[in-house]
Amino acid sequence: WQARGASRRFPAQSFWEGQLGPVTQVDFYILGKDSVSALLKTACRIAEKAMKQQQHTYVNAQSEAQARNLDDLLWTFSQGSFVPHRLVEIGDAQNATEPVIVGFGDDPKDDNWQLIINLADAVPEFFSRYERVIEIVDANLERRVQGRERYRFYKERGYQLNTHNI
Helix, strand or coil, rough: CCCCCCCCHHHHHCCCCCCCCCEEEEEECCCCCCCCHHHHHHHHHHHHHHHHCCCCCCECCCCHHHHHHHHHHHHCCCCCCCEEEEEECCCCCCCCCCCCCEEECCCCCCCCCCEEEECCCCCCCCCHCCCCCEEEEECCCHHHHHHHHHHHHHCCCEEEEEECCC
């Protein structure tokens, strides 16, 4: 995890915004199980760790149903744990003050967050505004293929990639 304002590399040009800016670090967490539950719990643990390090986090869910499941799980995934968070509807994230925001299918339009945890099948268009992107991929064949496509997307554009097998 990188502290806010820490020194990072600068690309010739930001892919999405066409301007100079720091390079986003992309981390892939590869799970050994085919389990949506394990995928969501991993997202919760990462969000909790980021919150403890005072990093604002946006969790980009695949769907409203997944966002609601994650909202519930953030209350219960670990005994004695509390992750202040807010489930936001489309277009409602801009005024959120909680350290963890859970949304789906929408650009949060706020530069206050350092970390995005992407649970969607595709790379979100707004990912480059974050210092760090987390991609979590379980052993499900279809999700592995989608994860490889996202990995290829980032790699072809020169982003710093790290892989963690858990």
